[in-house]
Every structure is written in structure tokens, then in C-alpha cells.
Amino acid sequence: MLIGDYEDIKTFEDLKAEIIDLGLCAGCGTCAAFCEAIEMDGDTPKLVGDCALVRGALKCGTCYNICPKRSNGDATIIEKFLSKDKVDELFGNYVGIYSVKATNTDIAERAQDGGAVSAIIHYLLSSGSVDCGIISKRDESWRASPLVITSADDVTKGSGTKYAVSPNVEALGDVIRDEKLRVAIVGTPCQVKGVRNLQSTLFEPIEKIEIVNIGLFCTENFRYDSFIEYMTPRLEEGGLKINDVTKTEITKGKFFFRSPKGDVSLKIAELEPIIPTNCRNCIDFSAELADISVGSVGSPDGWSTVITRNEKSDELVKRMIEEGLFEVQETNIKIIHMLCTNKRKRLEKGGEEVLTE
Numbered sequence: 001m002l003i004g005d006y007e008d009i010k011t012f013e014d015l016k017a018e019i020i021d022l023g024l025c026a027g028c029g030t031c032a033a034f035c036e037a038i039e040m041d042g043d044t045p046k047l048v049g050d051c052a053l054v055r056g057a058l059k060c061g062t063c064y065n066i067c068p069k070r071s072n073g074d075a076t077i078i079e080k081f082l083s084k085d086k087v088d089e090l091f092g093n094y095v096g097i098y099s100v101k102a103t104n105t106d107i108a109e110r111a112q113d114g115g116a117v118s119a120i121i122h123y124l125l126s127s128g129s130v131d132c133g134i135i136s137k138r139d140e141s142w143r144a145s146p147l148v149i150t151s152a153d154d155v156t157k158g159s160g161t162k163y164a165v166s167p168n169v170e171a172l173g174d175v176i177r178d179e180k181l182r183v184a185i186v187g188t189p190c191q192v193k194g195v196r197n198l199q200s201t202l203f204e205p206i207e208k209i210e211i212v213n214i215g216l217f218c219t220e221n222f223r224y225d226s227f228i229e230y231m232t233p234r235l236e237e238g239g240l241k242i243n244d245v246t247k248t249e250i251t252k253g254k255f256f257f258r259s260p261k262g263d264v265s266l267k268i269a270e271l272e273p274i275i276p277t278n279c280r281n282c283i284d285f286s287a288e289l290a291d292i293s294v295g296s297v298g299s300p301d302g303w304s305t306v307i308t309r310n311e312k313s314d315e316l317v318k319r320m321i322e323e324g325l326f327e328v329q330e331t332n333i334k335i336i337h338m339l340c341t342n343k344r345k346r347l348e349k350g351g352e353e354v355l356t357e
């Protein structure tokens, strides 16, 4: 590095001023994954120790450079990790697209949709292809947080969608430090990009690190505190407490809280006030940089849409179909296109509400 560059190195203070304080942080946990001085306080990164800058000695700049909300570099990521054979104008590079349902009944019964994510991680763990999986668990009040699993049997501990930020990438730091170097990680599109930024920088010299980067389709996610504050009175009107809720789901233009006592639903438009700024600024619906993207749209109820984005992940999904772990049928690509377009339009319109799932 030239001496003159030193002044240009950005630090956590810059990340805070340019991303966190402007509401652009996704809460993904990438900046906290490998820095002792940064910890996630719920879904917000906080400086808790001596940043190199604070010590007045060296500036490191890693947290700033790997932030998925700051960095660009998508073209380089695509070049390094994805197949270039087929490119869909709206959902990006891909090899195959499938509508699947897991045949493992335990996985299928607990899953959000067709159980594709859980079945893939189960298969990778039980075949010894990865050392661990990073999924997301929730507490009784639906606060979400990362969960590291090493046994395939534990995969259903993370089943189901939590509409709250779960900083899964932070846990990637823990597992790599623990020498679990072959990892399947699931996350929203911003988290997928955080993982790619790590793969392209800190992980690059370490050949033994192998990541299966599983992305979820996503229109938006919510900050836990504002989500709960906003939803509690609405749940109470419907006679429910958050602890009663067993599943949350967006379908047919509505957000549903499912519970054995009955359901409470809101129109999607009612979620408008709590959509975070960082989601309004995001146009990636289908987790375009993932190895495998999974969502519900494009498939019938109870099935998952799976997009494989390189040969290795396509072989994996085909193998699971051949081994009878997935039932398979045709996908409705039109509706995936619609959701991708809606997310892009929201940014063009300055962040207005769009129909999800």
C-alpha cells in the first residue's frame, strides 16, 4: 500500500456515519464476524472494544470494505462464483429452476413452504459434505438469532420464516474460528452478499474454506423492536399475544400470524410504516449472488422454488431429486419475474409498498 493511501482507509466510524446512522445497515452481521471490537446488539453493530483507529495505531478498514450495503463488486462475485451460461434479466445467473417439496415428513411438516432449505442443509450435514449449518432460530416472542448446527437432526430447530433480522453472518466468524471450515449458511439477499464479500477477501487465501451460500427470496425484512411495537396492539385486537403465534407468513397480499387460537392478518399495505430504509433501497429479490436461492413464489402452496446458480449446486439439487429426497414439478417463472420487478419499482418510486409473496 502506498503511504498516501493510509489516510483514505475507512473505519467503523465511517461505517457508522455512512451506513448505520442513515438506516442503511441490514443487520447482517458481516462486519462483526471477524472483528473483536464489533458486536451485534440485536440487529445493530456496535463498537465494543478497541478499533484499530481508537488505538491510534493502525487503521484496518475491513468492516467498511466488506459491508454488503456499501460495497459494489457484484460483477466480480458473479465472475468468481456463478455460472455464466444462462442469465435471466430479472432473477440473474442460473443453471436450473425447480419447484420442489421435501419428502422427509418431519422437515416438510415444520417448513415454511416445501422445506427445500432445511432438506438441503440436512442432506449436506448427513452426507458429511459440510461441518456445520448456520440457520436462524427464534424465541417465544419471535426474536430471531443465528443457530449453528452440526447434526442433521437439528435442522428443524430453524424451520420457518422469521420476519425479523437474524444476523446469521456474524456466526460465520464463530464457526471458522472453531475450525468448522465447510459451512452451509442461509440468509436473506443482503446476508448472501456479506458472505460473498468475506469469500472474496478474508477467505480467499484459505483453500479449505468451503461455503454453500443459500439465499432466501426477500421483499423486505423487519427490525425486531419496531415490528413488535407495531404488531402487539394489532395482535391484541385479534385476541392474540406474540407468544401464541406458531407461524408467520406472507401470502396473497396479506401478512398472517397463525396460531392454534386462530389467525390474525393484516393487509401488506399496513406494513408500510415499518419497512426499514435499507430494504427500500434494495433491489435484489431473488438472492442473485447465492449458490442456491429458495422462495415460495413460483410454486404452489407447500412447495419451494429453487434456483441453482452454478453447476455444483445444480448437481446437488439433481442428486437430491434422484435420491427421492425431493418431489419436483414445473415452476411459474412469470410470478418470480413480477416480484423481482416489484422490488425494483419500489426503489424507482422512492420506496412505496409493493405486493409480496
Ligand SMILES: Cc1cc2nc3c(=O)[nH]c(=O)nc-3n(C[C@H](O)[C@H](O)[C@H](O)COP(=O)(O)OP(=O)(O)OC[C@H]3O[C@@H](n4cnc5c(N)ncnc54)[C@H](O)[C@@H]3O)c2cc1C
Residues within 6 Å of the ligand: 110, 111, 112, 113, 114, 115, 116, 117, 118, 119, 135, 136, 137, 144, 158, 159, 160, 161, 162, 163, 164, 165, 166, 168, 186, 187, 188, 216, 217, 218, 219, 220, 221, 222, 294, 295, 296, 297, 304, 305, 339, 356, 357
Ligand atoms: C424476511 C424474509 C422475507 C421473505 N420474503 C419472501 C418473498 O417476498 N417471497 C418469497 O417467495 N419468499 C420470501 N421469503 C422466503 C420464504 O419465506 C421461505 O423462507 C423460503 O421459501 C424457504 O422455505 P422452506 O420451506 O425451504 O423453508 P424452511 O425449510 O422452513 O427453512 C427456512 C430457513 O430459513 C431460515 N430463516 C428463517 N428466517 C430467517 C431470517 N429472518 N434470516 C435468515 N434466515 C432465516 C431458517 O432458519 C431456515 O433454515 C422470505 C424469507 C424471509 C426470511
